Amino acid sequence: MLILIVDDEETQRKMLQGFLEKQGYKVLTASGGNEALHIFESAPVQLVLIDHRMEDMNGDEVLEKMRAASPLVRAIMITAYGNVTTAVKVMQLGADDFMEKPVDLMELLEKIRGIEQSFDVQAESTIITESLEQAELPISIIGSSTPMQELLSLVYRVAPTEWSALIRGETGTGKELVARLIHLMGLRKNGPFVEVNCAAIPENLFESELFGHEKGAFTGASSRRRGRFELASGGTLFLDEVGELPLQLQAKLLRTLQEKKVTRVGSETDIKVDARVLTATNKDLKQMVAEGTFREDLFFRLNVLELTVPPLRERRDDIMELIEFFLQKYAVKPTSFSNEAMAQLVKYRFPGNVRELEHLIQRLVTLVRGNRIEVSDLPPEIRESRSRGGHLSDRLAEVEKEMLITALEQHNWVQTRAAEALGISERVLRYKMNKAGIKK
Ligand SMILES: Nc1ncnc2c1ncn2[C@@H]1O[C@H](COP(=O)(O)OP(=O)(O)OP(=O)(O)O)[C@@H](O)[C@H]1O
Ligand SMILES: [Mg+2]
Incomplete structure (x- = not known):
């Protein structure tokens, strides 16, 4: 991560720079607002630490200009001790956090790490959201909530690889949509996307459906037919409800994945296939492995990457x-x-x-x-639905979320104060906000 330190006090600049470089960050410095904006134009700065009181320009002004140019930039504003009104203003202006002088270096490091963690999620999910908005991708996915942003950022990382991915999630959460998105964001986007719903195929037709058959291979096989694996060559094969796959076919699927070849029913010859396999399930496959209804080796093969679509x-x-x-x-x-x-x-x-x-x-x-x-x-x-009933943990989470939001609003979203009012540490507050997806 590239950090820009803006401070008109040289000792402070040097001290922060030395510390952050030792932690492995790349650091640029500026001695004032104008210099900072100049650097900002030419370097991919991801985080700025800005002193609020500077001679040529106030920190919030600098930040406002940076935000206008690059809305995704993160900022920590450094204010004089006890200057809370400024701090509130700073947060309203879009600084992600603020610190009082003298800067506690460990606290600074903790804040930077927190920002760093969320940074990738935001950048990656933005790319996907933008691609979807610009109608480059022929599907729409609504997902501004924190859990969905996290999922989209994972999609972004998973898509350009050739690995198998297992998409988990309850019924109707959007598993198929996620599979299509992975395909469209991946290297095989111009190839076919072939779907097989394992729950919808009669057991005796499974093999022919997946691997194809030769003419006369069984009663009713009046002509030769290519299987879905072959049809998906050069593209993606999406096996939906993969937990429904009978054990005997699980072995055949595993062999296909290992050898990248299929054999049509009624044939002796192997046919090369080249399809990326994505799977989805609303079952607990690990549990099925424990019960012996799903092959462990196949599970590991399919589960190289795992995505969970939140309910x-x-x-x-x-x-x-x-x-x-x-x-x-x-x-x-x-x-x-x-x-x-x-x-x-x-x-x-x-x-x-x-x-x-x-x-x-x-x-x-x-x-x-x-x-x-x-x-x-x-x-x-x-x-008639009230939040009554349901799981205890869901109810508790709801109550907690409500309390967090109330405290934050009462304290103008100054986390230190809200945490104090709630009787928890600021770190715990941030953790809980993150988990509950609370953003200002
Ligand atoms: N985030 C979303 N934004 C817009 N539409 C969505 C979203 N998620 C799901 N949908 C829509 O909801 C419906 C169900 O989604 P999808 O078929 O992908 O779910 P699924 O998890 O595969 O369900 P099942 O477990 O029943 O197979 C679809 O019509 C899909 O387009
Ligand atoms: Mg589905």
């Missing part, structure tokens, strides 16, 4: 945007939700995840008389 109830921040998206897609006339109806939806647990939400919107827009959907239009299970 909708763990990313409620996405619900409103998804509703908007599905309204656009399905409503024939402008339709909106009353605040109460919206609130009820955001609270609901959505056991069927995004698919359930999608179907719900589809139904509502066809049934609603006016152009406003009220609570009374919602199906009873949603109308």
Whole structure:
């Protein structure tokens, strides 16, 4: 990570630079705002440490200009001791954090590491979000919540490799969408994307479906047929519900993955295949391995990379945007939700995840008389859903999130103060904010 230190005091600059370089960071320095902006134009600076009080320009002014040029830049503002009003302003301006002088170096290092960790996620997920927005990719994925941003950044890293990846997630969370995204972001994007739903194929047809058959190989095989593996050559083979694959075929699949060859049913000759394999499941394959219903060697082969699509109830921040998206897609006339109806939806647990939400919107827009959907239009299970019931841990997480947000708002999002009010350390607060996906 490239860090720019902006401070008009030479000793302070030198001290911070020496310390950070020892920690392995690349560091540039500037003795004032104008010099800083000049450097910023020509170097890919990812983080700036800015002294708030400088002679030629205030730190917040410098930051504002940097943000205008590069919205993703991260910043820690360094303020005089006790200067909290400035600190609040600084946060409002978009500094990610602030520190008071004299700077505690270990604390600084901890803050930088925290920023560093989130940095990649943001950069990587931005690339995907932008590609999707610029309609380069023929699919849409809503995912501004922290868990989805993390998933998208993982997709970005997984896509350009040739490894197999296992996509896990409850029903309707968007596993197939993620598989398509990996394909479209990968090296084989111009090749075919071939899907096999392992739950939908009768057991006796599995082998022929995957590997193909020769004419007369079995009753009903009236002509030669290429299997999905062959069809996916040069592209991606997506095995959905891979947990449903019968044991005997698991062995054949493993052999194909190892040798990159298939044999059509009723044939003796091997055919070379070159397909990247992505799999998805809502089952616990590890558990199945323990129970002996899924081969361990195949599991390791498929699970080189693992992605988990979070259930909708763990990313409620996405619900409103998804509703908007599905309204656009399905409503024939402008339709909106009353605040109460919206609130009820955001609270609901959505056991069927995004698919359930999608179907719900589809139904509502066809049934609603006016152009406003009220609570009374919602199906009873949603109308009556309170956060009551469900798992204890979910309820506790909800209460905790609410308390965190309240404390942060009461203290103008100054984390030190909010943490104090909650009786926890700032580090624990940041950890909990991260986990609950709380952003200002
Ligand atoms: N983040 C998202 N943004 C927009 N649409 C989504 C998103 N996630 C899922 N969908 C939509 O929800 C529906 C279900 O998604 P998908 O089929 O990918 O889920 P799945 O996890 O494969 O489900 P299943 O476990 O039932 O196979 C699809 O119509 C998909 O387009
Ligand atoms: Mg699916």
